[in-house]
Amino acid sequence: xxxxxxxxxxxxxxxxxxxxxxxxxxxxxxxxxxxPGDRFYxxxxxxxxxxxxxxxxxxxxxAYPQLF
Numbered sequence: 308x309x310x311x312x313x314x315x316x317x318x319x320x321x322x323x324x325x326x327x328x329x330x331x332x333x334x335x336x337x338x339x340x341x342x343p344g345d346r347f348y349x350x351x352x353x354x355x356x357x358x359x360x361x362x363x364x365x366x367x368x369x370a371y372p373q374l375f
Contacts, residue, residue, distance in 0.1 A: 331355075 311319065331337060340359065
């Protein structure tokens with residue numbers, strides 16, 4: 308992933324040790340607009356859709372590999 312390319316091998320290992328994993332199912336809400344951004348997600352597999360909450364809702368579709 309381009310954003311991680313500048314990290315040294317040591318930094319990548321430190322990052323990997325600090326990370327956790329999470330699994331979500333279709334229809335799960337991961338976060339809502341306006342909530343504090345206290346997580347960083349790397350999509351390992353699958354796909355997701357982001358709705359901006361506008362009316363009408365305009366979805367943005369993402370698939371592996373994506374960061375958000």
